[in-house]
Amino acid sequence: MASRLRPATLGDAPAVTALLNEIDTIEIGRPETDLHTVEADLKNPDIDLARDSWLAFEGDRLVAYGLLWDESGSERIDVDHYVLPDRQEAGERVLDALEVRALEKARENGAERAVVHLHLNVQPTLDTGLVAARGWEVVRRYHVLRRPLDRARDTRPEAPAGVRVRACATEADRERVHALYQAGFAAHFDFQPREYGQWLNDIGAEGLDWSTVWIVGTDDLGDAGFLLARDDREAMGWIRSIGVLPEARGRGLGGFLLRHAFAAFAARGRGEVGLGVDTANSTGAPRLYGRNGMTVHYAVDTWEITLG
Incomplete structure (x- = not known):
């Protein structure tokens, strides 16, 4: 089934939380995402949800989520990306949208290019082969202790x-x-x-x-x-x-x-x-x-x- 994309709203926070906790359970063994954390992201005044967020659905099921924000006011753009492991096509559609918007946002800031950062678990539900094939590379590692x-x-x-x-x-x-x-x-x-x-x-x-x-x-x-x-x-x-x-x-x-x-x-x-x-x-x-x-x-x- 082909996925469909639409922007997120604050009312989508419970569904996004459920998706992230499903992914948490796969990646780290237990759910660790709280509703208020997702709501805080969606309420961020620096984010225009209509342009900077994406939900991918297959039927009524949320299978992928993306969010973009800009703290630099220049070329540095940050994005989040989450996808269920058996829904990589939907994940690619969200990546497409993230990349297009990141460059657009950087150019709105007056920059000629966008330097985009994405944080992923070292064993993520997103196929990193797809990410690497698009030109992404790992530049840093963090540990959660x-x-x-x-x-x-x-x-x-x-x-x-x-x-x-x-x-x-x-x-x-x-x-x-x-x-x-x-x-x-x-x-x-x-x-x-x-x-x-x-x-x-x-x-x-x-x-x-x-x-x-x-x-x-x-x-x-x-x-x-x-x-x-x-x-x-x-x-x-x-x-x-x-x-x-x-x-x-x-x-x-x-x-x-x-x-x-x-x-x-x-x-x-x-x-x-x-x-x-x-x-x-x-x-x-x-x-x-x-x-x-x-x-x-x-x-x-x-x-x-x-x-x-």
Whole structure:
């Protein structure tokens, strides 16, 4: 049966969530996509759903989904793509639409070409042979890590001498976390500078429990790092990002923040916590996470294509 495409609407969020969880179960062994996460994607003010989203149906069954967004305002475009393993024709139709729109969007930004990134599980439901044949190639690998938690073991760590930590409690604190994020991640692969309002949207600030965001400081440097976590995922507690200013690295601040978050999640009754990390991260983050008991849950590749 030939597939048909149409744009997504917010009302499609439950069907998209069900599709992504079916794919999660195939790729990583269990469903880990929450409805509110899909809704946040579809509500993103930077996305025009009529032009930047695609649902592929066979009859009444949703079999593939694509979404495109632009944080660079230039040539860098990001896309998501999901397809059931036995529906590759529908997946190709969504890829066609994604590529056409990515180049169009980059040219709307004034760029001559589009450099497009797509994140796929290392063993995805999408046939990577089809992707490679179109000119996509893997440029980066990420690991999603996880760690079991235990309330008795994971207690709040004692701060090192001259170090203090506080919860992100005020608007000024939020602005400070944004500044620390921009400075701490500026040299990272695929970093895109974001203004404060854009960043708030990126992290889903409207639904974020800010008591799971912390700022760490030292007597000599002042505020020097942060950890931004979420406790709204059904599968596990989630550490979205952790960053320390370059001049403060090597002083144990990252590990202290990590253990502080473990204790907070354990106290909330969580049995597991996870995070994602670039395996080529040059700051030593993968080693830090390993030393603190985190192990690989699954791996994700960044695929890239240049169009134009």
